[in-house]
Amino acid sequence: MKILRVLNNNVVLSRDASGREVILTGRGLGFQKRPGQEVDPRAVVRTFVPTDGRDPDNLATVLAALDQDVVRAVVLAISETQLEPAESTQPTLAIAVADHVAQALKRERDGTRIDYPLRAEVQTLYREEYDKAARLLTAINHHIDPPLPQTEATALALHLVNAGFSSGDLSFTYTMTGVIQQMLTAISERYGIPAERDSISGARFITHVRYLFVRVHQHRQLTRQDSVIGESIRTAYPEATRTARQLATIVELRLGTALTEDEVSYLALHVARMTLDAETDEVR
Structure with missing residues (x-):
């Protein structure tokens, strides 16, 4: 070479x-x-x-530009926690995490700590990534000095979410997190139900919205003018469709992109599932 x-x-x-x-x-x-x-x-x-x-x-x-000892620590930690295979040649996650760790180390040595404002949302919306981030932080701390506080797991979780979508821009992930929380709050207030991440319908909704945002970011929204399925959903769930249009407005205001009719329809389907599950729980 x-x-x-x-x-x-x-x-x-x-x-x-x-x-x-x-x-x-x-x-x-x-x-x-x-x-x-x-x-x-x-x-x-x-x-x-x-x-x-x-x-x-x-x-x-x-x-x-990064401290190569920090890069080494992060690459080893990623391999040890099996976030990526040991032979992985993907640089994006390692570089993003190493850059964050280097800055966090500087803050720690300067005696400066920050409290991440999205900590509760990250733990709730991205539980799987947060658990992985906590393990990754523990592994990283075995290779660096001084060790970083557990609050850094929040930031690492966001990097894992971002890497999963390959958006290349962590600000997109921050925005996505805030919008998801805003959408769940809107559903909760409209129907008077808890929009819980732990419920099956809630988890499905969050997963759907996360990939919806990726499609928006990549300009690849679902779009078929004559979509029979979309029309069927809108007809079967008119109230959920009205809610979905409200959620679409939130997305448009925050991301500057209008959702297609098909995207609104699938949002409506997930809203309907959440409300139906909530009604079933009340009967029980």
Whole structure:
């Protein structure tokens, strides 16, 4: 492999045998090297392969700016908690988490701690990711000093959510979290029912909305002008459809994008399920 760009003594951008641009790390890998020279394979410790259209040069620049000991700690922790297989070459999660950990370490050493305002929402809406984040934080703390407080699990959970959607922008995940909570509150107030994450219908609703936001973000909403299923849902659940249109307004105001009729229909279906489950629980 030939070097395309030297980022620093430990990080270089190269091209592998299949023609992909890859990020290589290793102590002294880029020392006194120039573009066009061969990479010493013995010095390569990790190979990262950018995916999802991410700019390899940009990711390499971000990675090069990070403390490589922190990167090592995070990569080991991700592998130990099996969030990604040990042989994974995906750089996005490792870079995002390492960047956060580096900043959190600086705050910890400066004696500065922050309380994340979305902590309750994250624990409720993203329980699976939060549990994984708590395990990841424990694993990271085994490799760094000083250890980070448990409150950092909230931020790590958001990074896991973001990585799962490959949106590339954590601000999108923050916005999504707030909008989901706003939608659940609207349903609760409209029907006088608890919109609980623990209920099957509540969990399904949250999962549906999360992927709805990804479709919105990627400009790939469900859209069929003659959708028979969508029309059937709107006819069968008129009240839920009115609620779904209210939720669609919330989405449009927060994300600046109107939802298609099919997206509104499927929202209505999930709203109907939540209300029906609530009625069933009351009968019991």
